[in-house]
Amino acid sequence: MVSTTDPAPMLRRFGTADVREVFEVQLGFDVQAAQLAAMRRTDVDLRRLRSLLAARNHATAPEEFARADADFHLAVMEAAGNSVLLECYRFFVGRLHDSLHALRTQDVIQESGAEPHDALLAAIEAGDEAAAAAAAAAAIRPSLNALTEQFRVS
Structure with missing residues (x-):
């Protein structure tokens, strides 16, 4: 069955979402993806993930890191x-x-760093769905928690 719902409002909302909302959505997406990746990853996926993680962990400039x-x-x-x-x-x-x-x-909110991302890759490599989900959440939660606190203060 093909959806008859117009996606335009959702797409516009993505474009105007505040940063906290973006991280909330990322949490949902990434936890699910981590579990599935732990079940379904291939050797090619693992090589690519290792390379991209190394690039992420060595990135320093804001654009390069993002x-x-x-x-x-x-x-x-x-x-x-x-x-x-x-x-x-x-x-x-x-x-x-x-x-x-x-x-x-802006250097206002500290991101989670390399450790949870390293744990995410290790869990995906090991095929451990629960650990992958936990690591994905740990990679996002510090920024999300800081953003949530910042919105409470504002």
Whole structure:
């Protein structure tokens, strides 16, 4: 069955979402993708994830970091092997990139760092769905929690 719902309002909302909302959506996407990637990843996926994670962990400039982080998370989504989830994320990843860049440029919110991302890749490699989901959440929660607190203060 083909949906008759017009996607335009959703697509416009992605474009105007605040950074906290973007991270809330990323949490949902990434936890699901991590679990699926742990089940379905291939050797090719693992090589690509290792390379992208190394680039992410060595990125320093805001634009370089935003692109590298978004690329890594997109590759996890690709490894998940769910075409519907992937298409949603392909649209979303541009907004994620912009949010990461804004956070890095403003230097207001600290991101989670390399450790949870390293744990995410290790769990995907091991095929451990629960650990992959936990690591994906741990990669996003610090920024999301800080953003949530910041919105409470504002």
